[in-house]
Amino acid sequence: MNKLMVEGINQYMDEIIERWIKRMKEEKGERFFHFMPEHLVEKTSREFAELMTSNIRETTSIDSEKINDFTEKIVRFGWAIKFVNKAIDNFSNVVFELLEEKGVITDENLRSFMALFTNWINPLRESIIDAYSAEWERTVSLQKIALQELSASLIPVFDKISVMPLVGTIDTERAKLIMENLLEGVVSQRAEVVLLDITGVPVVDTMVAHHIIQAADAVRLVGAKCMLVGIRPEIAQTIVALGINLNEFTTKSTLQRGMQAALGMTNREIVEVDAL
Structure with missing residues:
Protein backbone atom coordinates (compact mmCIF):
# COMPACT_ATOMS: atom_id res chain seq x y z
CA MET A 1 0.00 0.00 0.00
CA LEU A 150 -30.25 -28.62 30.06
CA SER A 151 -33.96 -28.40 29.39
CA ALA A 152 -35.10 -31.82 28.23
CA SER A 153 -34.11 -34.16 31.05
CA LEU A 154 -36.60 -36.05 33.19
CA ILE A 155 -35.40 -35.92 36.79
CA PRO A 156 -36.62 -38.44 39.43
CA VAL A 157 -37.24 -36.52 42.66
CA PHE A 158 -39.25 -39.10 44.64
CA ASP A 159 -40.19 -42.69 44.07
CA LYS A 160 -42.81 -42.66 41.28
CA ILE A 161 -42.53 -38.86 40.85
CA SER A 162 -40.38 -37.16 38.19
CA VAL A 163 -39.93 -33.57 37.02
CA MET A 164 -38.98 -32.18 33.61
CA PRO A 165 -37.95 -28.50 33.80
CA LEU A 166 -38.39 -26.72 30.47
CA VAL A 167 -36.22 -23.69 29.67
CA GLY A 168 -36.34 -21.35 26.70
CA THR A 169 -38.46 -21.32 23.56
CA ILE A 170 -40.10 -24.58 22.54
CA ASP A 171 -40.09 -25.13 18.80
CA THR A 172 -41.03 -28.25 16.85
CA GLU A 173 -37.53 -29.73 16.98
CA ARG A 174 -37.21 -29.23 20.74
CA ALA A 175 -40.73 -30.56 21.28
CA LYS A 176 -39.70 -33.79 19.56
CA LEU A 177 -36.66 -34.13 21.83
CA ILE A 178 -38.79 -33.38 24.92
CA MET A 179 -41.30 -36.04 23.89
CA GLU A 180 -38.61 -38.69 23.36
CA ASN A 181 -36.85 -38.01 26.67
CA LEU A 182 -40.15 -37.80 28.51
CA LEU A 183 -41.42 -41.17 27.34
CA GLU A 184 -38.07 -42.92 27.81
CA GLY A 185 -37.74 -41.42 31.29
CA VAL A 186 -41.26 -42.36 32.40
CA VAL A 187 -40.68 -45.98 31.43
CA SER A 188 -37.14 -46.30 32.82
CA GLN A 189 -37.96 -44.48 36.08
CA ARG A 190 -41.36 -46.17 36.45
CA ALA A 191 -42.87 -42.78 37.14
CA GLU A 192 -46.56 -42.52 37.99
CA VAL A 193 -46.69 -38.72 38.07
CA VAL A 194 -44.72 -36.37 35.81
CA LEU A 195 -44.45 -32.65 36.45
CA LEU A 196 -43.74 -30.44 33.42
CA ASP A 197 -42.26 -27.24 34.85
CA ILE A 198 -42.65 -24.30 32.43
CA THR A 199 -41.27 -21.66 34.81
CA GLY A 200 -38.37 -21.07 32.40
CA VAL A 201 -40.49 -20.86 29.23
CA PRO A 202 -40.79 -17.15 28.36
CA VAL A 203 -43.83 -17.37 26.07
CA VAL A 204 -46.67 -19.88 25.86
CA ASP A 205 -48.57 -19.52 22.60
CA THR A 206 -50.90 -21.87 20.75
CA MET A 207 -48.01 -23.87 19.26
CA VAL A 208 -46.23 -24.30 22.62
CA ALA A 209 -49.50 -25.32 24.30
CA HIS A 210 -50.11 -27.84 21.51
CA HIS A 211 -46.70 -29.43 22.13
CA ILE A 212 -47.36 -29.57 25.88
CA ILE A 213 -50.76 -31.19 25.38
CA GLN A 214 -49.20 -33.75 23.04
CA ALA A 215 -46.57 -34.56 25.68
CA ALA A 216 -49.26 -34.96 28.35
CA ASP A 217 -51.29 -37.28 26.13
CA ALA A 218 -48.21 -39.39 25.40
CA VAL A 219 -47.47 -39.69 29.13
CA ARG A 220 -51.00 -40.90 29.79
CA LEU A 221 -50.64 -43.53 27.07
CA VAL A 222 -47.75 -45.13 28.98
CA GLY A 223 -49.77 -45.21 32.20
CA ALA A 224 -48.60 -42.07 34.04
CA LYS A 225 -50.27 -38.79 34.98
CA CYS A 226 -48.98 -35.44 33.79
CA MET A 227 -49.12 -32.16 35.69
CA LEU A 228 -48.25 -28.70 34.36
CA VAL A 229 -46.55 -26.46 36.92
CA GLY A 230 -44.92 -23.03 36.92
CA ILE A 231 -47.86 -21.18 35.39
CA ARG A 232 -47.15 -17.51 36.03
CA PRO A 233 -50.04 -14.99 36.02
CA GLU A 234 -49.08 -13.61 32.59
CA ILE A 235 -48.91 -17.13 31.17
CA ALA A 236 -52.34 -17.92 32.64
CA GLN A 237 -53.77 -14.79 31.02
CA THR A 238 -52.28 -15.76 27.66
CA ILE A 239 -53.70 -19.29 27.88
CA VAL A 240 -57.16 -17.94 28.65
CA ALA A 241 -56.96 -15.28 25.93
CA LEU A 242 -55.95 -17.86 23.32
CA GLY A 243 -58.74 -20.21 24.39
CA ILE A 244 -56.32 -23.08 25.04
CA ASN A 245 -57.97 -26.00 26.79
CA LEU A 246 -55.81 -27.47 29.55
CA ASN A 247 -58.67 -29.07 31.47
CA GLU A 248 -57.54 -32.63 30.84
CA PHE A 249 -54.57 -32.46 33.20
CA THR A 250 -53.77 -30.82 36.53
CA THR A 251 -52.12 -27.40 36.62
CA LYS A 252 -50.34 -25.69 39.52
CA SER A 253 -48.77 -22.24 39.83
CA THR A 254 -45.48 -23.44 41.34
CA LEU A 255 -43.32 -26.55 41.43
CA GLN A 256 -43.73 -26.71 45.22
CA ARG A 257 -47.53 -26.91 44.98
CA GLY A 258 -47.22 -29.38 42.17
CA MET A 259 -44.98 -31.60 44.28
CA GLN A 260 -47.48 -31.57 47.13
CA ALA A 261 -50.25 -32.59 44.73
CA ALA A 262 -48.05 -35.31 43.19
CA LEU A 263 -47.38 -36.79 46.62
CA GLY A 264 -51.15 -36.85 47.23
CA MET A 265 -51.68 -38.70 43.92
CA THR A 266 -49.24 -41.38 45.08
CA ASN A 267 -50.89 -41.60 48.54
CA ARG A 268 -48.11 -39.81 50.39
CA GLU A 269 -47.62 -36.51 52.14
CA ILE A 270 -44.90 -34.47 53.79
CA VAL A 271 -45.29 -34.26 57.56
CA GLU A 272 -43.29 -32.36 60.13
CA VAL A 273 -41.46 -34.42 62.73
CA ASP A 274 -40.98 -33.01 66.21
CA ALA A 275 -37.37 -32.54 67.13
CA LEU A 276 -36.06 -34.84 69.82
Whole structure:
Protein backbone atom coordinates (compact mmCIF):
# COMPACT_ATOMS: atom_id res chain seq x y z
CA MET A 1 0.00 0.00 0.00
CA ASN A 2 1.10 3.54 -0.62
CA LYS A 3 3.84 4.55 1.82
CA LEU A 4 2.22 7.96 2.35
CA MET A 5 -1.03 6.35 3.46
CA VAL A 6 0.72 3.92 5.79
CA GLU A 7 2.66 6.72 7.47
CA GLY A 8 -0.51 8.83 7.80
CA ILE A 9 -2.53 6.07 9.43
CA ASN A 10 0.29 5.18 11.83
CA GLN A 11 0.81 8.84 12.77
CA TYR A 12 -2.86 9.58 13.47
CA MET A 13 -3.98 6.19 14.81
CA ASP A 14 -5.04 7.51 18.25
CA GLU A 15 -7.21 10.18 16.68
CA ILE A 16 -8.65 7.66 14.22
CA ILE A 17 -9.68 5.35 17.07
CA GLU A 18 -11.16 8.23 19.08
CA ARG A 19 -13.27 9.41 16.16
CA TRP A 20 -14.31 5.87 15.30
CA ILE A 21 -15.53 5.19 18.85
CA LYS A 22 -17.53 8.42 18.81
CA ARG A 23 -19.13 7.48 15.50
CA MET A 24 -19.95 3.97 16.70
CA LYS A 25 -21.70 5.39 19.77
CA GLU A 26 -23.99 7.32 17.44
CA GLU A 27 -25.21 4.18 15.68
CA LYS A 28 -28.90 3.43 16.24
CA GLY A 29 -29.55 0.69 18.77
CA GLU A 30 -25.88 0.58 19.81
CA ARG A 31 -25.28 -0.99 23.23
CA PHE A 32 -21.68 -2.21 23.38
CA PHE A 33 -19.98 1.20 23.35
CA HIS A 34 -22.43 2.68 25.84
CA PHE A 35 -22.77 -0.08 28.42
CA MET A 36 -19.43 -1.90 28.43
CA PRO A 37 -16.64 -0.72 30.79
CA GLU A 38 -14.52 2.04 29.27
CA HIS A 39 -11.30 0.01 29.41
CA LEU A 40 -12.97 -2.86 27.52
CA VAL A 41 -14.27 -0.49 24.85
CA GLU A 42 -10.79 1.00 24.46
CA LYS A 43 -9.12 -2.42 24.28
CA THR A 44 -11.64 -3.81 21.77
CA SER A 45 -11.41 -0.66 19.63
CA ARG A 46 -7.62 -0.91 19.42
CA GLU A 47 -7.86 -4.58 18.53
CA PHE A 48 -10.32 -3.69 15.77
CA ALA A 49 -7.99 -0.95 14.50
CA GLU A 50 -5.06 -3.41 14.47
CA LEU A 51 -7.21 -5.88 12.58
CA MET A 52 -8.28 -3.26 10.04
CA THR A 53 -4.68 -2.26 9.40
CA SER A 54 -3.22 -5.78 9.48
CA ASN A 55 -2.96 -5.90 5.69
CA ILE A 56 -1.95 -2.27 5.31
CA ARG A 57 1.22 -3.16 3.42
CA GLU A 58 1.06 -4.78 0.02
CA THR A 59 3.49 -7.46 1.19
CA THR A 60 1.31 -8.39 4.16
CA SER A 61 -1.55 -10.84 3.65
CA ILE A 62 -4.72 -10.89 5.71
CA ASP A 63 -4.09 -12.55 9.07
CA SER A 64 -6.87 -15.16 9.27
CA GLU A 65 -5.92 -16.19 12.81
CA LYS A 66 -6.24 -12.61 14.05
CA ILE A 67 -9.59 -12.26 12.27
CA ASN A 68 -10.90 -15.49 13.80
CA ASP A 69 -9.84 -14.44 17.29
CA PHE A 70 -11.52 -11.06 16.97
CA THR A 71 -14.77 -12.36 15.46
CA GLU A 72 -15.02 -14.92 18.26
CA LYS A 73 -14.81 -12.06 20.76
CA ILE A 74 -17.39 -9.79 19.10
CA VAL A 75 -19.86 -12.66 18.71
CA ARG A 76 -19.63 -13.12 22.49
CA PHE A 77 -20.18 -9.38 22.91
CA GLY A 78 -23.33 -9.61 20.81
CA TRP A 79 -22.29 -7.59 17.76
CA ALA A 80 -24.80 -8.14 14.94
CA ILE A 81 -23.49 -8.61 11.42
CA LYS A 82 -25.07 -5.28 10.46
CA PHE A 83 -23.11 -3.63 13.28
CA VAL A 84 -19.88 -5.26 12.06
CA ASN A 85 -20.49 -3.82 8.59
CA LYS A 86 -21.09 -0.41 10.12
CA ALA A 87 -17.85 -0.70 12.10
CA ILE A 88 -15.89 -1.40 8.91
CA ASP A 89 -17.60 1.44 7.00
CA ASN A 90 -17.07 3.92 9.84
CA PHE A 91 -13.41 3.01 10.21
CA SER A 92 -12.80 3.43 6.49
CA ASN A 93 -14.67 6.76 6.40
CA VAL A 94 -12.88 8.11 9.48
CA VAL A 95 -9.45 7.25 8.01
CA PHE A 96 -10.30 8.84 4.67
CA GLU A 97 -11.74 12.02 6.22
CA LEU A 98 -8.84 12.46 8.63
CA LEU A 99 -6.20 11.94 5.94
CA GLU A 100 -8.01 14.54 3.87
CA GLU A 101 -7.97 16.98 6.79
CA LYS A 102 -4.25 16.41 7.38
CA GLY A 103 -3.43 17.00 3.72
CA VAL A 104 -2.31 13.44 3.05
CA ILE A 105 -5.13 13.03 0.53
CA THR A 106 -5.33 15.90 -1.96
CA ASP A 107 -7.20 16.66 -5.17
CA GLU A 108 -4.16 15.50 -7.13
CA ASN A 109 -3.92 12.02 -5.56
CA LEU A 110 -7.63 11.48 -4.74
CA ARG A 111 -8.25 8.93 -7.49
CA SER A 112 -5.19 6.89 -6.50
CA PHE A 113 -6.21 6.89 -2.84
CA MET A 114 -9.75 5.77 -3.68
CA ALA A 115 -8.32 2.76 -5.50
CA LEU A 116 -6.02 2.06 -2.56
CA PHE A 117 -8.96 2.14 -0.13
CA THR A 118 -10.99 -0.23 -2.30
CA ASN A 119 -8.12 -2.74 -2.46
CA TRP A 120 -7.57 -2.36 1.28
CA ILE A 121 -11.12 -2.51 2.67
CA ASN A 122 -12.99 -4.91 0.38
CA PRO A 123 -10.83 -8.02 0.99
CA LEU A 124 -10.82 -7.30 4.72
CA ARG A 125 -14.59 -6.93 4.80
CA GLU A 126 -15.08 -10.22 2.99
CA SER A 127 -12.70 -12.07 5.32
CA ILE A 128 -14.22 -10.56 8.48
CA ILE A 129 -17.82 -11.30 7.41
CA ASP A 130 -16.93 -14.89 6.45
CA ALA A 131 -15.21 -15.48 9.78
CA TYR A 132 -18.07 -13.84 11.67
CA SER A 133 -20.70 -15.97 9.92
CA ALA A 134 -18.79 -19.19 10.65
CA GLU A 135 -18.31 -18.23 14.32
CA TRP A 136 -21.95 -17.21 14.69
CA GLU A 137 -23.18 -20.52 13.28
CA ARG A 138 -20.82 -22.43 15.57
CA THR A 139 -21.96 -20.46 18.63
CA VAL A 140 -25.65 -20.88 17.85
CA SER A 141 -25.14 -24.61 17.33
CA LEU A 142 -23.33 -24.99 20.66
CA GLN A 143 -25.97 -22.94 22.48
CA LYS A 144 -28.73 -25.02 20.96
CA ILE A 145 -27.08 -28.26 22.04
CA ALA A 146 -26.48 -26.90 25.55
CA LEU A 147 -30.07 -25.73 25.85
CA GLN A 148 -31.38 -29.08 24.71
CA GLU A 149 -29.22 -30.90 27.22
CA LEU A 150 -30.25 -28.62 30.06
CA SER A 151 -33.96 -28.40 29.39
CA ALA A 152 -35.10 -31.82 28.23
CA SER A 153 -34.11 -34.16 31.05
CA LEU A 154 -36.60 -36.05 33.19
CA ILE A 155 -35.40 -35.92 36.79
CA PRO A 156 -36.62 -38.44 39.43
CA VAL A 157 -37.24 -36.52 42.66
CA PHE A 158 -39.25 -39.10 44.64
CA ASP A 159 -40.19 -42.69 44.07
CA LYS A 160 -42.81 -42.66 41.28
CA ILE A 161 -42.53 -38.86 40.85
CA SER A 162 -40.38 -37.16 38.19
CA VAL A 163 -39.93 -33.57 37.02
CA MET A 164 -38.98 -32.18 33.61
CA PRO A 165 -37.95 -28.50 33.80
CA LEU A 166 -38.39 -26.72 30.47
CA VAL A 167 -36.22 -23.69 29.67
CA GLY A 168 -36.34 -21.35 26.70
CA THR A 169 -38.46 -21.32 23.56
CA ILE A 170 -40.10 -24.58 22.54
CA ASP A 171 -40.09 -25.13 18.80
CA THR A 172 -41.03 -28.25 16.85
CA GLU A 173 -37.53 -29.73 16.98
CA ARG A 174 -37.21 -29.23 20.74
CA ALA A 175 -40.73 -30.56 21.28
CA LYS A 176 -39.70 -33.79 19.56
CA LEU A 177 -36.66 -34.13 21.83
CA ILE A 178 -38.79 -33.38 24.92
CA MET A 179 -41.30 -36.04 23.89
CA GLU A 180 -38.61 -38.69 23.36
CA ASN A 181 -36.85 -38.01 26.67
CA LEU A 182 -40.15 -37.80 28.51
CA LEU A 183 -41.42 -41.17 27.34
CA GLU A 184 -38.07 -42.92 27.81
CA GLY A 185 -37.74 -41.42 31.29
CA VAL A 186 -41.26 -42.36 32.40
CA VAL A 187 -40.68 -45.98 31.43
CA SER A 188 -37.14 -46.30 32.82
CA GLN A 189 -37.96 -44.48 36.08
CA ARG A 190 -41.36 -46.17 36.45
CA ALA A 191 -42.87 -42.78 37.14
CA GLU A 192 -46.56 -42.52 37.99
CA VAL A 193 -46.69 -38.72 38.07
CA VAL A 194 -44.72 -36.37 35.81
CA LEU A 195 -44.45 -32.65 36.45
CA LEU A 196 -43.74 -30.44 33.42
CA ASP A 197 -42.26 -27.24 34.85
CA ILE A 198 -42.65 -24.30 32.43
CA THR A 199 -41.27 -21.66 34.81
CA GLY A 200 -38.37 -21.07 32.40
CA VAL A 201 -40.49 -20.86 29.23
CA PRO A 202 -40.79 -17.15 28.36
CA VAL A 203 -43.83 -17.37 26.07
CA VAL A 204 -46.67 -19.88 25.86
CA ASP A 205 -48.57 -19.52 22.60
CA THR A 206 -50.90 -21.87 20.75
CA MET A 207 -48.01 -23.87 19.26
CA VAL A 208 -46.23 -24.30 22.62
CA ALA A 209 -49.50 -25.32 24.30
CA HIS A 210 -50.11 -27.84 21.51
CA HIS A 211 -46.70 -29.43 22.13
CA ILE A 212 -47.36 -29.57 25.88
CA ILE A 213 -50.76 -31.19 25.38
CA GLN A 214 -49.20 -33.75 23.04
CA ALA A 215 -46.57 -34.56 25.68
CA ALA A 216 -49.26 -34.96 28.35
CA ASP A 217 -51.29 -37.28 26.13
CA ALA A 218 -48.21 -39.39 25.40
CA VAL A 219 -47.47 -39.69 29.13
CA ARG A 220 -51.00 -40.90 29.79
CA LEU A 221 -50.64 -43.53 27.07
CA VAL A 222 -47.75 -45.13 28.98
CA GLY A 223 -49.77 -45.21 32.20
CA ALA A 224 -48.60 -42.07 34.04
CA LYS A 225 -50.27 -38.79 34.98
CA CYS A 226 -48.98 -35.44 33.79
CA MET A 227 -49.12 -32.16 35.69
CA LEU A 228 -48.25 -28.70 34.36
CA VAL A 229 -46.55 -26.46 36.92
CA GLY A 230 -44.92 -23.03 36.92
CA ILE A 231 -47.86 -21.18 35.39
CA ARG A 232 -47.15 -17.51 36.03
CA PRO A 233 -50.04 -14.99 36.02
CA GLU A 234 -49.08 -13.61 32.59
CA ILE A 235 -48.91 -17.13 31.17
CA ALA A 236 -52.34 -17.92 32.64
CA GLN A 237 -53.77 -14.79 31.02
CA THR A 238 -52.28 -15.76 27.66
CA ILE A 239 -53.70 -19.29 27.88
CA VAL A 240 -57.16 -17.94 28.65
CA ALA A 241 -56.96 -15.28 25.93
CA LEU A 242 -55.95 -17.86 23.32
CA GLY A 243 -58.74 -20.21 24.39
CA ILE A 244 -56.32 -23.08 25.04
CA ASN A 245 -57.97 -26.00 26.79
CA LEU A 246 -55.81 -27.47 29.55
CA ASN A 247 -58.67 -29.07 31.47
CA GLU A 248 -57.54 -32.63 30.84
CA PHE A 249 -54.57 -32.46 33.20
CA THR A 250 -53.77 -30.82 36.53
CA THR A 251 -52.12 -27.40 36.62
CA LYS A 252 -50.34 -25.69 39.52
CA SER A 253 -48.77 -22.24 39.83
CA THR A 254 -45.48 -23.44 41.34
CA LEU A 255 -43.32 -26.55 41.43
CA GLN A 256 -43.73 -26.71 45.22
CA ARG A 257 -47.53 -26.91 44.98
CA GLY A 258 -47.22 -29.38 42.17
CA MET A 259 -44.98 -31.60 44.28
CA GLN A 260 -47.48 -31.57 47.13
CA ALA A 261 -50.25 -32.59 44.73
CA ALA A 262 -48.05 -35.31 43.19
CA LEU A 263 -47.38 -36.79 46.62
CA GLY A 264 -51.15 -36.85 47.23
CA MET A 265 -51.68 -38.70 43.92
CA THR A 266 -49.24 -41.38 45.08
CA ASN A 267 -50.89 -41.60 48.54
CA ARG A 268 -48.11 -39.81 50.39
CA GLU A 269 -47.62 -36.51 52.14
CA ILE A 270 -44.90 -34.47 53.79
CA VAL A 271 -45.29 -34.26 57.56
CA GLU A 272 -43.29 -32.36 60.13
CA VAL A 273 -41.46 -34.42 62.73
CA ASP A 274 -40.98 -33.01 66.21
CA ALA A 275 -37.37 -32.54 67.13
CA LEU A 276 -36.06 -34.84 69.82
